[in-house]
Every structure is written in structure tokens, then in C-alpha cells.
Amino acid sequence: MKNTFSFELQKTDGAARTGVIRTPRGEVRTPAFMPVGTAATVKAMMPESVAETGADILLGNTYHLMLRPTAERIDRLGGLHRFMNWDRPILTDSGGFQVMSLSGLRKLTEDGVTFKSHIDGSKHVLSPETSMEIQRLLGSDIVMCFDECPALPADKSRIADSMRLSMRWADRSRAAFGDRPGHALFGIQQGGLEEDLRAESAEALQQIGFEGYAVGGLAVGEGQEAMFGCLDFAPGQLPVDKPRYLMGVGKPDDIVGAVKRGIDMMDCVLPSRSGRTGQVFTRHGVVNIKNARHADDPRPLDDTCRCPACRNYSRAYLHHVFRSQEMISGMLLTWHNLTYFQDIMQGMRAAIAAGTFDAWEADFHAGRAAGDI
Numbered sequence: 001m002k003n004t005f006s007f008e009l010q011k012t013d014g015a016a017r018t019g020v021i022r023t024p025r026g027e028v029r030t031p032a033f034m035p036v037g038t039a040a041t042v043k044a045m046m047p048e049s050v051a052e053t054g055a056d057i058l059l060g061n062t063y064h065l066m067l068r069p070t071a072e073r074i075d076r077l078g079g080l081h082r083f084m085n086w087d088r089p090i091l092t093d094s095g096g097f098q099v100m101s102l103s104g105l106r107k108l109t110e111d112g113v114t115f116k117s118h119i120d121g122s123k124h125v126l127s128p129e130t131s132m133e134i135q136r137l138l139g140s141d142i143v144m145c146f147d148e149c150p151a152l153p154a155d156k157s158r159i160a161d162s163m164r165l166s167m168r169w170a171d172r173s174r175a176a177f178g179d180r181p182g183h184a185l186f187g188i189q190q191g192g193l194e195e196d197l198r199a200e201s202a203e204a205l206q207q208i209g210f211e212g213y214a215v216g217g218l219a220v221g222e223g224q225e226a227m228f229g230c231l232d233f234a235p236g237q238l239p240v241d242k243p244r245y246l247m248g249v250g251k252p253d254d255i256v257g258a259v260k261r262g263i264d265m266m267d268c269v270l271p272s273r274s275g276r277t278g279q280v281f282t283r284h285g286v287v288n289i290k291n292a293r294h295a296d297d298p299r300p301l302d303d304t305c306r307c308p309a310c311r312n313y314s315r316a317y318l319h320h321v322f323r324s325q326e327m328i329s330g331m332l333l334t335w336h337n338l339t340y341f342q343d344i345m346q347g348m349r350a351a352i353a354a355g356t357f358d359a360w361e362a363d364f365h366a367g368r369a370a371g372d373i
């Protein structure tokens with residue numbers, strides 16, 4: 001096993017790309033969707049089940065893990081992969097986004113963010129330096145720069161100031177990351193929906209140099225049209241030979257539109273969170289299993305789906321166990337949603353490789369318009 005990190009761009013079809021990220025813990029086929037394993041678990045899933053859905057990599061949340069059980073404890077126990085029994089690649093976020101949305105009593109300065117834990121009120125500091133140390137202790141394969149993601153809408157001067165702070169933090173993140181063969185540090189482009197600010201951010205990040213580049217600052221309430229408008233130019237401002245990661249996205253049609261515009265990696269809680277709330281994604285659209293119309297329906301959710309929920313159970317059963325708040329409900333629906341999201345990724349990888357992405361996309365949208373869900 002070579003102790004290196006690399007990305008091979010294999011085929012393009014329009015702006016869409018397919019390739020492979022090679023890490024010491026295995027390969028990540030792109031475009032890739034990363035399930036979110038917030039507190040060292042993809043909720044309601046065994047890690048071997050997550051692997052069976054087709055996930056090559058998952059995401060861990062630095063903010064949650066630093067508070068509980070702490071990165072030091074995970075390090076003492078052999079690192080996050082050993083701790084959660086996932087031996088494939090893990091990407092960890094920096095904690096920057098979640099500290100601003102989850103913690104209490106925050107104070108943001110040039111140095112970083114001091115805050116109180118939402119769990120027990122204890123005081124903590126997140127900065128480029130502490131975030132790099134925490135992610136090193138966790139042992140993640142892909143580390144994210146510590147940045148600030150401004151809430152939208154915001155005026156241009158606020159977006160510019162925030163982006164420039166994030167670029168100074170990117171520089172400090174790079175310095176603190178050090179020389180770690182086989183591990184990657186990704187920079188995060190900011191700049192809101194502004195093409196000139198995003199260009200300035202992309203240029204600043206390339207001057208520093210990263211193994212991959214994220215498009216940050218999106219999926220924060222701007223809506224799909226504005227997000228796609230930004231993705232019509234932002235990925236193209238980033239190096240063509242490095243992975244491009246869109247953070248926090250998204251619904252199936254968001255994912256397809258992002259890949260169409262040159263994105264290689266994404267993460268989102270939607271398939272797992274929705275699985276627990278009875279929202280089921282299928283190729284014909286969304287099924288809300290709670291709805292009484294499923295109570296006597298003997299059909300599977302999707303008779304073309306390979307997941308255990310579709311192979312072994314009826315909608316009537318899934319409706320029953322959801323209504324009865326049985327644990328198997330979240331397990332089966334999460335398993336289905338993650339399988340469906342991975343099958344979308346596999347479909348796009350194959351279509352881009354064959355040069356038929358446009359036809360695949362048309363079929364994807366036609367299936368959702370067809371209804372009969």
C-alpha cells in the first residue's frame with residue numbers, strides 16, 4: 001500500500017467529470033457521495049451496511065467528536081477508523097460550520113472561535129491550529145481547512161471580509177497541517193454568490209496549494225437556482241486536476257445538477273436524516289411512508305432497488321414499523337436512501353465514462369416526473 005494521496009481525472013462529459021481518488025485506505029470513485037457519520041456512526045447503520053450501499057468514504061464531524069468522546073480519547077483508542085470500525089477513507093470537516101450553528105456563547109476573532117459546548121456548556125477554542133490538531137488526532141484521511149461560512153443573504157462587504165478571513169485561516173491551516181504523506185488537506189473556496197470574490201478566493205487558495213478544493217458557503221438557504229448559478233462558474237475557477245468538493249449538498253436533483261457543473265464529491269445528512277423521519281427517496285420521487293395510503297400496499301418501495309428494505313419488505317410493513325416507531329424503520333429507510341443516493345452516483349459515473357451524461361440526466365428527471373410513487 002503506497003502512502004500517497006492522488007486524484008486521477010479519467011473522463012469528462014461537458015463539465016461533468018469522473019475519476020478516482022487514491023488513498024492509503026482505499027480508492028474513492030468520483031463523483032462520490034459521502035454519508036455523514038456525525039458522532040462516529042452513520043445513524044441507524046452498521047458500518048458494513050454503509051459499505052454495502054456503495055459508499056467508498058464517509059464524513060466525520062470534528063465539532064461533535066471534539067466535544068464527545070474527545071479527539072484525544074479517540075486517538076488513545078487507535079483513531080476514528082478503528083473506533084468506529086470503518087477501514088475505508090474518512091473526510092472530517094473542520095468544525096467551523098457547526099460551531100456557528102450548534103454551539104452557544106460564541107466569540108469569533110482573527111484567532112478563531114471560542115464557544116461553549118451545546119452538550120455541557122464547557123468552554124472550547126476552534127482555530128486553524130486546534131482544528132488541524134483535532135483532525136490529526138482523529139486520523140482522518142482528508143482534512144478540511146478551518147474557515148468561516150457566512151449565512152446568506154449578506155451584503156457583499158460582509159461576504160468579502162469573511163472570505164478574506166477564511167483565506168488567512170487557510171494559510172494557517174496549511175502551516176499547521178504539516179507534512180503528512182498519504183493524508184490530504186482541502187482548501188475551501190468562499191465568496192458567497194459573487195463571481196469576483198470566488199475568483200479571488202480560488203486564486204488565494206491556489207497560491208497556498210492544496211490536495212483538493214471545496215466549494216463552501218453554499219446550501220445555506222440560497223435556494224437551488226442561486227446555487228446552480230454559482231456552480232456555473234465556481235468549480236471552473238478551481239484547479240482542473242484536483243478533486244472539487246461541494247459541502248452540504250443535497251437533494252438528489254441538487255446532486256445531479258452539481259455533478260453536471262463539475263463537482264466531484266458531496267456530503268449531506270439528508271438521506272440518513274430523512275430515513276429516520278419516514279421520507280423515502282425513489283427514482284419516481286419522494287414517498288412519505290407515514291401516509292395512510294401505504295397501510296395496505298403490498299408493493300416494495302422500488303422493485304428495481306437492491307436494498308434490503310425493497311427486497312424483503314412491503315410498503316405496508318414499512319408504514320407499520322414507522323407508525324409504531326420501531327427501530328427497524330430508521331434502519332431500513334436509511335439503508336434504502338443511502339443505497340438510492342449511491343446508485344445515482346454510480347449511474348452518473350458510468351454515464352460520464354460512456355459520454356451519455358445528458359441522456360442519463362434526462363432519464364433521471366423523466367423518472368421523477370412520471371409519478372406513480
Ligand SMILES: CNc1nc2cc(C(N)=O)ccc2[nH]1
Nearest residue numbers: 097149216217218219247248
Ligand atoms: C448543509 N449546508 C452546508 N453548507 C456548508 C458550508 C460549509 C463551509 N465550510 O462553507 C460547510 C458545511 C456546510 N453544510
